[in-house]
Amino acid sequence: MTIRHGPGRRPPAVVRLLLRVLVPADEREFFLGDLREGRRRSWLREILGVLSLRFVSPPGPRGRPSDRGDGMFKELLADLRYGVRMMVRSPAFTMVALVTMALGIGVNTAMFSIVHGVLLKPLPYPHADRIVYLRANNLSRGWSSFTIAPLNFWDWQKQNHSFQAMAAYQSRGMTYTGGDEPQVLHTYQVTDRFLGILGGEPTLGRGIAAADLEPGAADVVLLSHGFWERTFGGSPSVLGRTMTLDGRPFTVVGVLPARWHSFSSSTLDLVTPLKPRPYWYTARGSHFLRAVARLKPGVSVEQAQADLSGIAAALAARYPDSNKGWGASVQSLQDAVVGSSRAQLLILMASVGLVLLIACANMANMTLARAMVRTRELAIRAAVGAGRGRVVRQLLAESTVLSVAGGALGVLLAYGSVAALVAGWPTLLPRSRNIGIDPAVLVFALGLSVASGVLFGLVPALTVVHPRLAGSLGQGGRSTTGDRSRRWLRAALVAGELSLAVMLLVGTGLLVRSFAALQKESPGFQTDDRLVFTTPLPSARYGDDEAVEQFVDGSLARLQALPGVESATVANMVPLRGSDEIWGLWLAGHAVPGAQEDASALFYRVGPGYFKTMGIPLREGRGITPDDRGDTLRVAVISASLAQQCFPGEDPLGRMIKFGRGDGQPSVEVVGVVGDVQHYDLGRASVPQVYVPFAQRPTRGVSFVVRSSVAPASLVSAVRGAIGAVDPDQPLVGIETGREMMEGAVSLPRFRTLLMSIFGLTALLLATVGLYGVLAYSVSQRTREIGVRVALGASRGSVLGLIVREGAPLVGAGLAVGLGGAVALSRIFKSMLFGVGTHDLLVFAAVPLVLALVALVAMLIPARRATRVDPVRALGESSP
Amino acid sequence: MGHTGEFELLVILAVRRLADDAYGVTILDELEERTSRTLTLGTVYKTLGRLESKGYLETRTAPPTRERGGRRKKLYEVTATGLEVARSSLADLRKLTEGLEPDLEVP
Numbered sequence: 005m006t007i008r009h010g011p012g013r014r015p016p017a018v019v020r021l022l023l024r025v026l027v028p029a030d031e032r033e034f035f036l037g038d039l040r041e042g043r044r045r046s047w048l049r050e051i052l053g054v055l056s057l058r059f060v061s062p063p064g065p066r067g068r069p070s071d072r073g074d075g076m077f078k079e080l081l082a083d084l085r086y087g088v089r090m091m092v093r094s095p096a097f098t099m100v101a102l103v104t105m106a107l108g109i110g111v112n113t114a115m116f117s118i119v120h121g122v123l124l125k126p127l128p129y130p131h132a133d134r135i136v137y138l139r140a141n142n143l144s145r146g147w148s149s150f151t152i153a154p155l156n157f158w159d160w161q162k163q164n165h166s167f168q169a170m171a172a173y174q175s176r177g178m179t180y181t182g183g184d185e186p187q188v189l190h191t192y193q194v195t196d197r198f199l200g201i202l203g204g205e206p207t208l209g210r211g212i213a214a215a216d217l218e219p220g221a222a223d224v225v226l227l228s229h230g231f232w233e234r235t236f237g238g239s240p241s242v243l244g245r246t247m248t249l250d251g252r253p254f255t256v257v258g259v260l261p262a263r264w265h266s267f268s269s270s271t272l273d274l275v276t277p278l279k280p281r282p283y284w285y286t287a288r289g290s291h292f293l294r295a296v297a298r299l300k301p302g303v304s305v306e307q308a309q310a311d312l313s314g315i316a317a318a319l320a321a322r323y324p325d326s327n328k329g330w331g332a333s334v335q336s337l338q339d340a341v342v343g344s345s346r347a348q349l350l351i352l353m354a355s356v357g358l359v360l361l362i363a364c365a366n367m368a369n370m371t372l373a374r375a376m377v378r379t380r381e382l383a384i385r386a387a388v389g390a391g392r393g394r395v396v397r398q399l400l401a402e403s404t405v406l407s408v409a410g411g412a413l414g415v416l417l418a419y420g421s422v423a424a425l426v427a428g429w430p431t432l433l434p435r436s437r438n439i440g441i442d443p444a445v446l447v448f449a450l451g452l453s454v455a456s457g458v459l460f461g462l463v464p465a466l467t468v469v470h471p472r473l474a475g476s477l478g479q480g481g482r483s484t485t486g487d488r489s490r491r492w493l494r495a496a497l498v499a500g501e502l503s504l505a506v507m508l509l510v511g512t513g514l515l516v517r518s519f520a521a522l523q524k525e526s527p528g529f530q531t532d533d534r535l536v537f538t539t540p541l542p543s544a545r546y547g548d549d550e551a552v553e554q555f556v557d558g559s560l561a562r563l564q565a566l567p568g569v570e571s572a573t574v575a576n577m578v579p580l581r582g583s584d585e586i587w588g589l590w591l592a593g594h595a596v597p598g599a600q601e602d603a604s605a606l607f608y609r610v611g612p613g614y615f616k617t618m619g620i621p622l623r624e625g626r627g628i629t630p631d632d633r634g635d636t637l638r639v640a641v642i643s644a645s646l647a648q649q650c651f652p653g654e655d656p657l658g659r660m661i662k663f664g665r666g667d668g669q670p671s672v673e674v675v676g677v678v679g680d681v682q683h684y685d686l687g688r689a690s691v692p693q694v695y696v697p698f699a700q701r702p703t704r705g706v707s708f709v710v711r712s713s714v715a716p717a718s719l720v721s722a723v724r725g726a727i728g729a730v731d732p733d734q735p736l737v738g739i740e741t742g743r744e745m746m747e748g749a750v751s752l753p754r755f756r757t758l759l760m761s762i763f764g765l766t767a768l769l770l771a772t773v774g775l776y777g778v779l780a781y782s783v784s785q786r787t788r789e790i791g792v793r794v795a796l797g798a799s800r801g802s803v804l805g806l807i808v809r810e811g812a813p814l815v816g817a818g819l820a821v822g823l824g825g826a827v828a829l830s831r832i833f834k835s836m837l838f839g840v841g842t843h844d845l846l847v848f849a850a851v852p853l854v855l856a857l858v859a860l861v862a863m864l865i866p867a868r869r870a871t872r873v874d875p876v877r878a879l880g881e882s883s884p
Numbered sequence: 885m886g887h888t889g890e891f892e893l894l895v896i897l898a899v900r901r902l903a904d905d906a907y908g909v910t911i912l913d914e915l916e917e918r919t920s921r922t923l924t925l926g927t928v929y930k931t932l933g934r935l936e937s938k939g940y941l942e943t944r945t946a947p948p949t950r951e952r953g954g955r956r957k958k959l960y961e962v963t964a965t966g967l968e969v970a971r972s973s974l975a976d977l978r979k980l981t982e983g984l985e986p987d988l989e990v991p
Contacts (some may be wrong), residue, residue: 014953031929034907036955037948037953037955037956038912042913
C-alpha cells in the first residue's frame, strides 16, 4: 500500500486521521503542512515512521514515561513496547496475525458502521423517540399495514388522548416546468403539524399553516435546502416567487433547514400543503394517507396503540360497511423506517461476528504454538521473580498490541469497503446517508480489538503460566510432556473454527441456491428488447380524459413509427417498478353483493397490444384491442390466478365482474385470461391481476412500454424526441430497459448473497489456515519421532496416514458440530430464502464435502513434508 | 559544555546551512540530499524537538502558505549554545580522526 502523492496534494482522510491521533497537538499543524508541501513521499512510510517513534524508540526527554503515571502504567508501557518489539522480531508470525485480525476486525467494523448508521443512531429529529408512524390495518384480510382513510384519520385526531400532534402526508412526483427542461421533483403534501413534529421549521420564510389547507387557499410551496441552492443559488429573494408545478402556479413561502431530511431514503425537493378534496368527505373505505404523530411526554407506544385501537374498534362498530375489520397500528418512526432491513442486517452482523470468532481462535492457536516455543523465555522470567500475574499481563499486552495493530489495519479496510458497501447496496437500504466511520464506530473497533486481544491472549497465557513451568528450564525448551493439554486445547480450537465455518458456509450455500432459483424465476413477461418509461401528466393541462387520450394516441403513433420499434403500448403501471393500484372486485350474479368485495386485484389500465408488447402469454379468449374504446362494451382480461380464485373449475369467459359495490356500477365482461406476472418482487406470491382497456379507464399516470428490434438502450433519445414532439413540457422519468428492471428486482438478494459469500469464504480460509497451522506445527514437533519411524522402515504411505489421522478427527468433529449448529440456526435465513428449504439437502451435503476436501489439502501439505523427513538428520537433531 | 549525538549534529548543521529557511521539510530534504540517509519526517521532528528542549535550537512561526494547505510553518534557528556544541563536537571528531586520514580517506 504505497500511496504516492505530488507536492501540494492533500493527504488522504485516513492519513490525516491517523496523524491526528499520533502526532502531538503542538506539532500537528507544522507536521501536516510539511507533509503537504514536501516532495513525493509514501504516506505509509511516514505513518510507520511516526508509529515507531511513539512506541519503539527509547523515550526522549519530552515523553519519558517515568515523568507521568505510576508504576503500573510504566509497566504497561514497557509491556506494550516489548509487544511491539516481539512483533518486529518475528515478521512472518506478525504478518499472518495482522492479516487475520485485519480481516476479522475489518469486516466487523464495516458491518457495524452500517448497523450503527441504520439501526442504532436515533433519527435526526428533536425527541425522535417520541415520533411515531401510524398505519391502518385489516388483519382479517391479511393486511398488516395499510394507508389511512381521511375520515378515519380525522376521527383518530379528534378522539385520541396520546398525541401532542398528528399530521397526514402523501408523497408524489410533481412536474416542474420553470427550469431548462421539465423535471419531476419529489414532493410531500403535508398537513400543518408535519414539519413541527419532525423539527423541520423553515430557516427562511414560514411553514405550512392551517389556513393553507383550506380548499380556496392559494397554492404555496416550501423548498428543501438542497433544491433551493441547486435551482435558485441559495438566494433569499426566492420568497414570493412563483413556480409552475404540474402546470399550476405555486408561491414560494419558505426554505427548509440545511441539515433536515425527510425519513424516506430518496431526496425530498418540495413540501406543499395537503388540501382535502371533496371526495375525502364521503368515502371511509378509500385509503391513501400516511401519518406521523408526536407522543405526549410520558405516553408509551403501547399506550398510544391501545388508545388508537379502541378508537378504531368504535369506528368499526359505527361504520361496519366501510370499517369492519379495520384497525390501527402505532410504531416508533425509527422501527418504521428501518423496517425489514433490521433482520437482514442483524443476521449479517452475527455472521461477521462468527468470522471474528474464527479469527480469534486462529490467533489463540498461533499464540499457543509460539508460547510453547517460548516456554524457556517465560520460565526464565518466572525464575528471576516475575509473578504469575506479571507474566500473564505481559502476554496479554503482546496479544493486545497485535490485535490493536490488526484492528487499525482493519479500520483502514473498513474505511475503504464501507463506501463500496453503501454504493453497492440497493436503494432499499434505509438511512444510508448516515453510514460512515464516525467516532462511535472507531470506539467499537478499538473495543473489539482490545477484547479480541484479551480473548485470544488469555487462553494461551493461562496455560503457559503453569506451576510446572520452572521444570522447563533444564530441558532446552523442548519439553513435550507439558504439551498434552495445550495440544488438546489447540485441537479443540481448530475443531471449533471448522464448525463455525460450516455454519457460515451453510448460510452462504442457502443464499446462493436461493439466488440461483430466483434468477431462473420468470417474472411472467419478457424482459429482453423492452424499454419502459413513465411520464406523469399534470392535471392542469390534462384535466379531462380527452386530453389524456390525445396525448397517449399521439405518443403511441410517434413511438410506433420510430425505426427499430416493433410495437409500443401504454399502461398505468408496469410490473417491478414499485407503483401499484389495487381495486376490490365483485362478481355479478354471485349471491347478493355484500359489504366485502369478492376479491382484490392489481388494476392495470392497458393499451391495445399490451400483452404482445410485454410478452405476457394469452391463455384464453382475447387481449385488449384498438376496438375497445370508451363507448364500446366494457371488458376486462384477468390473470390465471384470478380466474382460479373467482371462477374455480368454471369458464371465466363471458362472466361479469364489477369494480365497486352497488347497482350503479357498470358490469364488465371477462373476455380473456392471461398468465400471471410478478408485480412487486420476484419470488413472492403475487397479487392477482385484472386488465381493463386504457381507453375505457384513462388516467394521468402514464407509462409506455416499447418492444424493439434493436438494442433498447439505443432508442432512448429517439423516444425522448417522440414524446417531446407531442408535448415538450413532459418529462420522461424512470427510463429503463427490461433487463435493468430485472436487475433491480434481484439487486437486494444479489447483494446479500455476495456479502454472505465473502464472509463464508473468509471463514473457510481462516479455518483452513488454522488447521494447517496445527498440523504443520505438529509435524515440526514430531520430526524426531517420524525420523525413527522412517529409519525403522515405515513407508511413505504410513507416515502420510499418521498425519492425516491426526487431523481427521478434528475435521470430523468440526463438521459434526457445525452441521448440528447449522440445522438449528438455518431457520433464521427463512425470510431471505426462495425456492429452497432451510434444510436443503444439496447444501447440507456440499458444504461438508467442500470443507473436507479443503481440509484434506491443508492436511496433505504438512503430511508430505513429514514423508520427506531424513531420518539421519532428524535423529542427529535430538541432542540439545 | 554539552555535547551531542551524531544525528543531532547533522540536524544542527542542516539548520545552519538553510539559514532563515529551515523548517521540517527543507531540513529533511537537505539531510537526504547531502547524506546517504533516507529519513521520515517523524524522525526529523523528534530530533528537532529534542534539540529545542536542550536549548540548541530556537523557533518562530511563519505565516500560512497555500502550498501548505493554509498551515503555518515552524522555522528553526541555531542558538549560540547550539553553535558552541556543534563546534566542540566537530573539534572532538577532528581530534579523533587525526592520524587516521589514510584509513578513512579523508583529506
